[in-house]
Amino acid sequence: MAHDQKTRVLIGKAGLDGHDRGAKYVAHILRDAGFEVIYTGIRRSPEEIVATAIQEDVRGIGLSVLSGAHVFLFQRIIELLKQRGAADIVVFGGGTIPPEDAAALKDLGVAAVFTPGTSAETIVATLRRLLDPRPDSA
Amino acid sequence: MSDSLQSLLREVASVQAGQSRAAARLMSLVADQPEITPEVLVGLYTAPQHRLLLGITGPPGVGKSTLTDALVAEFRARGPARRIGVIAVDPSSPFSGGAILGDRVRMMRHASDPNIFIRSLAARGRLGGLAGGIAATVRIMGALESDIVVIETVGVGQSEMDVRNIADLVAVVLAPGFGDEIQLLKAGLLEIADFFVVNKADRPGAAELQSALTSAMPQQTAFLVSATKNTGVPELVHHLEGLTETNQTDWVSQRSEKTDLIIRQALVERAGNRLRGIAEANGLVCDLLGRVVQGRQSFDDAVQELLIQAASSAAD
Numbered sequence: 001m002a003h004d005q006k007t008r009v010l011i012g013k014a015g016l017d018g019h020d021r022g023a024k025y026v027a028h029i030l031r032d033a034g035f036e037v038i039y040t041g042i043r044r045s046p047e048e049i050v051a052t053a054i055q056e057d058v059r060g061i062g063l064s065v066l067s068g069a070h071v072f073l074f075q076r077i078i079e080l081l082k083q084r085g086a087a088d089i090v091v092f093g094g095g096t097i098p099p100e101d102a103a104a105l106k107d108l109g110v111a112a113v114f115t116p117g118t119s120a121e122t123i124v125a126t127l128r129r130l131l132d133p134r135p136d137s138a
Numbered sequence: 139m140s141d142s143l144q145s146l147l148r149e150v151a152s153v154q155a156g157q158s159r160a161a162a163r164l165m166s167l168v169a170d171q172p173e174i175t176p177e178v179l180v181g182l183y184t185a186p187q188h189r190l191l192l193g194i195t196g197p198p199g200v201g202k203s204t205l206t207d208a209l210v211a212e213f214r215a216r217g218p219a220r221r222i223g224v225i226a227v228d229p230s231s232p233f234s235g236g237a238i239l240g241d242r243v244r245m246m247r248h249a250s251d252p253n254i255f256i257r258s259l260a261a262r263g264r265l266g267g268l269a270g271g272i273a274a275t276v277r278i279m280g281a282l283e284s285d286i287v288v289i290e291t292v293g294v295g296q297s298e299m300d301v302r303n304i305a306d307l308v309a310v311v312l313a314p315g316f317g318d319e320i321q322l323l324k325a326g327l328l329e330i331a332d333f334f335v336v337n338k339a340d341r342p343g344a345a346e347l348q349s350a351l352t353s354a355m356p357q358q359t360a361f362l363v364s365a366t367k368n369t370g371v372p373e374l375v376h377h378l379e380g381l382t383e384t385n386q387t388d389w390v391s392q393r394s395e396k397t398d399l400i401i402r403q404a405l406v407e408r409a410g411n412r413l414r415g416i417a418e419a420n421g422l423v424c425d426l427l428g429r430v431v432q433g434r435q436s437f438d439d440a441v442q443e444l445l446i447q448a449a450s451s452a453a454d
Contacts (some may be wrong), residue, residue, distance in 0.1 A: 005170045006170070006235070006262070015434050030236065031231055032233070032236045032237035034235045034236040036237045036286065037236070037238045038258050039241075039242070039243060041242075047250045048249035049251075051250050051252075054162055055158060056164055056257065057159075057162035057165060057166045075396065085159065085370070103435050
């Protein structure tokens with residue numbers, strides 16, 4: 001039964017910087033593309049983000065990081081997801097992330113990294129591909 | 139019923155409250171397919187249930203999420219072992235069908251509290267201020283051993299009736315600066331309240347709003363609260379706990395009547411759908427039509443024959 005299945009995605013900011021324009025921009029383009037976006041706001045700990053992602057049953061977690069602490073934050077989130085048996089949740093990110101770090105993040109298991117200037121179309125198309133509805137949904 | 143629904147139901151019914159992933163999955167399934175609500179109600183029929191289901195409604199911007207956050211903090215402070223569920227409903231975009239669910243932003247201090255389960259839902263075009271399948275979502279919160287469940291509605295004014303039908307108590311939240319007394323009287327929102335909360339008590343006009351409410355609706359208490367400063371919140375929670383104690387027996391029987399009604403209606407509706415399917419598929423209705431219009435068979439006989447034929451094809 002394919003019903004009104006919506007793809008749910010968490011968008012938030014971890015770490016200590018408070019610049020949320022990028023996160024809000026992505027939340028808006030995803031809403032306009034038909035996603036249900038759970039927006040968590042700024043300065044969230046990895047623990048808060050993972051607990052929220054599980055309760056909200058999202059397919060993906062998107063984090064905007066502008067503080068330079070991205071490698072640590074993503075690593076911690078991926079580790080917590082594994083601990084909680086939720087490694088199937090797709091993690092992606094964006095922000096001021098240097099290319100060499102983007103490669104390191106992908107090695108950690110971050111599925112996509114959107115650097116400044118990525119078009120809305122690219123973001124939506126990439127996430128549609130990464131966040132396909134669950135095959136096991138009835 | 140699909141295998142994944144069955145196994146999720148089993149998992150949720152046997153869940154220790156800390157393990158919430160299956161419950162979260164089941165909530166998604168219900169949001170996508172509200173018609174499985176009766177199956178969930180049956181599957182969790184004997185699961186634990188909440189003691190209080192509090193509905194919070196009111197116009198946009200009055201501070202419903204902030205009040206919910208403050209109430210949750212106060213409930214938790216009074217009962218360290220207590221579990222609390224929050225269901226926060228936000229509107230879906232009528233254009234894209236997408237949604238930004240942002241009520242959690244005001245509740246993030248509870249995000250890593252294992253005793254609090256917060257779920258955001260999109261209304262998905264449904265009128266009435268709640269989301270489809272909400273009765274099942276509430277039941278799942280109960281199965282997670284939530285003592286108190288708070289539902290925050292969309293809050294778009296005059297279409298917030300759903301919460302009246304499901305909640306044990308409904309709080310209508312208002313704040314000064316949202317129109318005068320006449321606006322209040324015509325709003326159509328006041329009648330669904332068991333009590334009022336005048337939020338933003340620190341702002342000018344709050345006391346006037348409280349007395350206007352008291353004279354318009356003398357049966358319902360109007361509480362003066364500042365959710366951000368936590369004034370008036372302990373008194374409100376004390377009041378709610380008293381009501382919960384007094385009314386528990388009545389609420390339990392009202393809830394079980396509502397549950398049974400949903401299941402009963404679903405049984406009849408599904409039988410009706412199958413009957414229609416069978417009647418159309420076999421061309422049975424066309425045959426009967428012919429005989430009825432030609433006067434060869436009475437209307438009542440045709441109905442009787444339709445039921446008998448459908449029953450025998452359903453049994454195949």
